[in-house]
Amino acid sequence: MDPAVEVVEREMALLLRRAQGFSTRLANSLHPDLESPAYVLLVWLEDNGPARLTDVAHAFGVGKATLSRQLSQLEQLELVQREPDPHDGRAFRLALTGPASERVREIRAARRAQYRALLRTWPEEDVSTFGDLLGRMNALMEQVRPD
Template identity: 45%
Template structure:
């Protein structure tokens, strides 16, 4: 590894840490926007459910890397807040399918729109190609960091 490569890695590390700090702050803010009693970590579960639709708990655990016990407690809290519904899985009556409730979807979509507004302002001046490269590289990084 040469010095230039090491310096680039340090810069990437610094920028990722700054992004993670911002992400934690934003997660707290968005969680409050969705529901005042929503735990910030649970916002990510809502994001997965919004993206995937009806999902089994075991599949959600695999996607998120959260243990089934922990995930079950988080989902139960989301159900109590009226943000998530649980329905029997028609292909396996022993299992259940989780999905955003209509209220959960409404609240999530409103909070997400508010969250995207600053990104839109910041990135409106970016060339589409730059934005596409940024999105592709973030996806690539996230795919390898699991």
């Protein structure tokens, strides 16, 4: 077995486990009943703007039924709203509510400050390289994910 790949697998598993805990804390700071995957969905909507359910499901590689359950919770918590799709009168788009959008931006700013503090001892070039490598890994994973 390739020792370098073993290190990547171990470190990715640890990073994902820690990131999950971090996301859970962030989700709870937005709303105590919010689950971590739903927080990630809110961040995606903040980055990408209103989107159809099928587009969001495709972006996350999940089925519409799975996503619909999360969206129901987000609508009940008044974090997401449905709006008519301007390109198709029969469809709707999902959008953050105004207060949710503001709160997500605040939480993300706090998260960036935490990352900045964690990485403060790293040379700027290392931080940049790390971001590039993570981006490359995400792009690879996007190519092989099941649709």
